[in-house]
Amino acid sequence: MAYEFIKVDREGPVTVITLNRPDVMNALHSPAHFEMDEALNAFAADPDQWVGIITGAGERAFSAGNDLKHQAGGGGMASPKSGFAGLTSRFDLDKPLIAAVNGVAMGGGFEIALACDIIIAAEGAVFALPEPRVGLAALAGGLHRLPRAIGVKRAMGMILTGRRVSAKEGEDLGFVNEVVPAAELMTAARRWAATIGELSPMSIRASKQAVMRGLDEPSLEAAITGQNKYPAIAALFRSEDFKEGPMAFAQKRAPQWKGR
The missing domain is CATH 1.10.12 (Lyase 2-enoyl-coa Hydratase; Chain  A, domain 2)
Incomplete structure (x- = not known):
C-alpha cells in the first residue's frame, strides 16, 4: 500500500516504518495517525513479519510529537483507537518493536519510543515530555510508561520540569538500550532485530x-x-x-x- 506520510519497507522478516514528515520534524497529524494504524495492523497480521523498527526521516527528528501548527490552524486531531501514531493504545501487539531514535523525540514522539520494546538512540538524540509548556499533558501513555520504565522519582524529575534529556542520560536512566553514532543508528537497530530474529x-x-x-x-x-x-x-x-x-x-x- 502507498502511504503519504510514512514509508514502510520489508526487509525479510523485519518491517521498517519511517515517519516521513521531515519538513515538520516528523510531527504527526490525524492522517499520519491513521496511516500508522494501517501499517501496524498489517505488520501485526503478517505471519512472515517478526520484528518491527520505527524511525524518523531526515537527521533532525525522530518525531516532534503532535503537530501543534496543524492543530492551531484548525486541523482535526482525530486518532484511531490504537492511539497516537496508531501505537500508544495498541496493547495487543506481541511482536517486538524497536525505536531507532535519530534526533528529537519530544512529547508524542517520546511516547512513540516508550511504546516500543527497545530504544536505540543516536548520540544527538534528545527526549522530553514538554507538553505542560504549551498547556497540554503527555496523555498518550508517557505519564504512565515513563515511571514504569525508570521509576517514579526520576520520571517526575522529567515530567514536572519538561526538561530535555540526552541520549546518554536516557541510557543512564534506563529507558534507552543503546547509544550509537548517528551514522550507525539503523545498522544498530537492524543488528538488534537480527539478534531477535535468531530466536523463535x-x-x-x-x-x-x-x-x-x-x-x-x-x-x-x-x-x-x-x-x-x-x-x-x-x-x-x-x-x-x-x-x-x-x-x-x-x-x-x-x-x-x-x-x-
Whole structure:
C-alpha cells in the first residue's frame, strides 16, 4: 500500500516504518495517525513479519510529537483507537518493536519510543515530555510508561520540569538500550532485530506478552500462576517451533523457525 506520510519497507522478516514528515520534524497529524494504524495492523497480521523498527526521516527528528501548527490552524486531531501514531493504545501487539531514535523525540514522539520494546538512540538524540509548556499533558501513555520504565522519582524529575534529556542520560536512566553514532543508528537497530530474529518468534511473542500482562497482575505469584492462560503462551505450546527448538538442540543444528 502507498502511504503519504510514512514509508514502510520489508526487509525479510523485519518491517521498517519511517515517519516521513521531515519538513515538520516528523510531527504527526490525524492522517499520519491513521496511516500508522494501517501499517501496524498489517505488520501485526503478517505471519512472515517478526520484528518491527520505527524511525524518523531526515537527521533532525525522530518525531516532534503532535503537530501543534496543524492543530492551531484548525486541523482535526482525530486518532484511531490504537492511539497516537496508531501505537500508544495498541496493547495487543506481541511482536517486538524497536525505536531507532535519530534526533528529537519530544512529547508524542517520546511516547512513540516508550511504546516500543527497545530504544536505540543516536548520540544527538534528545527526549522530553514538554507538553505542560504549551498547556497540554503527555496523555498518550508517557505519564504512565515513563515511571514504569525508570521509576517514579526520576520520571517526575522529567515530567514536572519538561526538561530535555540526552541520549546518554536516557541510557543512564534506563529507558534507552543503546547509544550509537548517528551514522550507525539503523545498522544498530537492524543488528538488534537480527539478534531477535535468531530466536523463535513464538517464544518472543509469548515472552513479551507474559512480561506486559504480568506487570498488571496484583502480585508476582499471580503473574507466575496466571501466565499459562495468556494466549501467546498457549500458542507457543501448540506451535511447530515448540517442537523444533528441542529437536534442533538434540541434533546439534540451527533451528528452522516457522513462527507458527
